[in-house]
Amino acid sequence: MDNLNAIELRNITKRFGPVVANDNISLQLHKGEILSLLGENGSGKTTLMNMLGGIYFPDEGQVFVDGEEVTIRSPKDSFAHGIGMIHQHFKLVDVFTAAENIVLGLEGDKGKLDKASIRKAVREIADRYGFDIDPDQKVYNMSVSQKQTVEIVKVLYRGANVLILDEPTAVLTPQETDKLFKVMRNMKKDGKAIIIITHKLHEVLDVSDRVVVLRKGQYIGDVETARASQQSLTDMMVGHSVSLNIKCPKAEECKDRLRVKNLTVLDKEGVKKLDNVAFDAFGGEILGIAGIAGSGQKELLESIAGLQKLQPGAEITYISPEGEEKSLVGEDPLDIIHDGVLLSFVPEDRFGMGLAGSLCINDNVMLRTFRRGKGNPFLDKKYPAGVAEKIVNDLEVVTPNNNRIPIRRLSGGNVQKVLVGREISCNPTLLMTAYAVRGLDINTSYTIYNLLTEQKMKGVAVIYVGEDLDVLLELCDRILVLCGGQVSGIVDAHSVTKEEVGLLMTQFRKEGAENA
Numbered sequence: 001m002d003n004l005n006a007i008e009l010r011n012i013t014k015r016f017g018p019v020v021a022n023d024n025i026s027l028q029l030h031k032g033e034i035l036s037l038l039g040e041n042g043s044g045k046t047t048l049m050n051m052l053g054g055i056y057f058p059d060e061g062q063v064f065v066d067g068e069e070v071t072i073r074s075p076k077d078s079f080a081h082g083i084g085m086i087h088q089h090f091k092l093v094d095v096f097t098a099a100e101n102i103v104l105g106l107e108g109d110k111g112k113l114d115k116a117s118i119r120k121a122v123r124e125i126a127d128r129y130g131f132d133i134d135p136d137q138k139v140y141n142m143s144v145s146q147k148q149t150v151e152i153v154k155v156l157y158r159g160a161n162v163l164i165l166d167e168p169t170a171v172l173t174p175q176e177t178d179k180l181f182k183v184m185r186n187m188k189k190d191g192k193a194i195i196i197i198t199h200k201l202h203e204v205l206d207v208s209d210r211v212v213v214l215r216k217g218q219y220i221g222d223v224e225t226a227r228a229s230q231q232s233l234t235d236m237m238v239g240h241s242v243s244l245n246i247k248c249p250k251a252e253e254c255k256d257r258l259r260v261k262n263l264t265v266l267d268k269e270g271v272k273k274l275d276n277v278a279f280d281a282f283g284g285e286i287l288g289i290a291g292i293a294g295s296g297q298k299e300l301l302e303s304i305a306g307l308q309k310l311q312p313g314a315e316i317t318y319i320s321p322e323g324e325e326k327s328l329v330g331e332d333p334l335d336i337i338h339d340g341v342l343l344s345f346v347p348e349d350r351f352g353m354g355l356a357g358s359l360c361i362n363d364n365v366m367l368r369t370f371r372r373g374k375g376n377p378f379l380d381k382k383y384p385a386g387v388a389e390k391i392v393n394d395l396e397v398v399t400p401n402n403n404r405i406p407i408r409r410l411s412g413g414n415v416q417k418v419l420v421g422r423e424i425s426c427n428p429t430l431l432m433t434a435y436a437v438r439g440l441d442i443n444t445s446y447t448i449y450n451l452l453t454e455q456k457m458k459g460v461a462v463i464y465v466g467e468d469l470d471v472l473l474e475l476c477d478r479i480l481v482l483c484g485g486q487v488s489g490i491v492d493a494h495s496v497t498k499e500e501v502g503l504l505m506t507q508f509r510k511e512g513a514e515n516a
């Protein structure tokens with residue numbers, strides 16, 4: 001009896017208290033297919049997949065693997081049925097090597113294998129699907145993309161026939177994403193079935209055969225990818241027609257807000273991360289920063305925020321809306337915040353910087369308002385509570401409450417909305433954001449673009465470090481391109497082409513630095 005479905009979910013419901021995260025969902029994953037699971041933040045994608053991964057157990061409904069009904073109560077059960085789930089947050093042991101992590105927790109035959117045979121098995125999997133992996137490399141020496149590779153090889157080593165990837169590309173560069181997609185296509189050729197969650201619609205269109213859309217915990221429908229477009233998918237996801245144009249109005253007057261000259265920063269090994277960087281930023285303008293990952297974007301924002309050690313000769317001058325000039329070099333980061341410079345930095349790990357996962361939304365807002373000197377945190381809870389309520393309403397943060405639930409219990413996109421909303425609520429005069437829409441669905445991303453544009457129209461100087469060139473071109477007024485820590489060009493966002501920016505990202509042209 002040949003069943004065409006690798007996985008079938010039938011009438012699955014999952015509740016968290018009053019929240020119905022999955023409402024009577026039925027979904028099929030065909031054998032040898034790549035299926036995209038699409039939906040706004042909080043629509044229930046991770047919850048649904050977690051029931052295949054053995055993290056949650058459904059309140060109602062049935063799960064079938066290869067046509068047989070199964071019960072999955074733990075990750076172990078999930079593995080036993082050939083399901084391998086790659087979570088958003090990796091679960092590797094830092095001090096172990098790739099190979100050690102791959103066999104970690106395996107008892108019996110496979111766990112007892114000697115090092116040489118494990119290495120051989122890992123190499124075989126790598127060759128078969130086209131992974132780049134060094135079995136002997138320690139996890140703490142790995143990039144995010146390498147860690148992800150270890151996670152995938154780990155589930156393949158355990159014999160997974162079905163792979164579930166929860167937002168795997170959120171942390172990857174475009175090049176790394178291409179590599180992952182190649183591997184996924186090889187796995188598909190080999191008969192594996194794959195479910196991928198991603199918010200990037202061009203990725204959905206690129207890699208998947210079929211798309212299933214969820215909205216607010218409900219199954220909206222499925223569509224063959226060949227018959228879908230970014231517009232049709234967005235409309236399905238949001239439930240009404242959405243305009244996919246970013247507005248970029250011109251501010252009335254642009255005022256000098258920041259002057260940077262001779263900015264050089266070395267890393268621990270003495271390698272130049274920023275090399276003689278110079279540029280101006282204006283109030284009433286969004287200055288985009290483009291560059292391949294690790295070209296100095298992080299160091300640039302951190303230098304302005306007072307978080308980097310600068311080489312002698314660096315000049316960073318802040319010009320207030322009233323026209324007063326002040327050097328930020330050597331200033332305390334907290335004083336810089338008081339000057340109205342706000343570094344809103346959304347790192348790969350949302351809790352690494354900025355937010356305290358165990359605190360509720362109100363208290364996380366308070367962490368910032370307190371530092372802004374707005375009252376005593378132990379006496380004045382009203383002010384942050386008001387700000388928090390506005391953020392939750394304006395950005396449509398899905399949360400049971402603002403004052404009790406620890407923020408890490410919210411879905412990733414909702415956490416990010418709080419982070420970005422909190423920075424904007426502090427009325428900055430210079431607002432810096434890095435990867436502000438990473439992991440956000442398209443509707444929420446547009447909300448953030450609008451918020452940044454609103455700030456610009458109020459006269460704020462916005463510095464926007466972004467990954468998506470289409471967005472940079474539409475949202476920004478000018479784009480500064482970094483290449484290997486140097487400014488390879490500063491271009492007008494409305495007249496430049498994507499290809500020209502791409503070229504500047506990879507090819508350093510000294511004369512480009514003067515083309516302001």
Ligand SMILES: Nc1ncnc2c1ncn2[C@@H]1O[C@H](COP(=O)(O)OP(=O)(O)O)[C@@H](O)[C@H]1O
Pocket residue numbers: 016019020021039040041042043044045046047048398399409410411412413
């Ligand atoms: N452990 C949990 N406790 C309470 N609520 C949860 C939990 N996990 C998810 N939720 C809620 O379930 C809904 C769906 O979340 P999730 O599956 O993470 O969405 P997605 O992955 O589509 O962004 C959200 O409203 C979220 O807040």
Ligand SMILES: [Mg+2]
Pocket residue numbers: 045046047411412
């Ligand atoms: Mg999720």
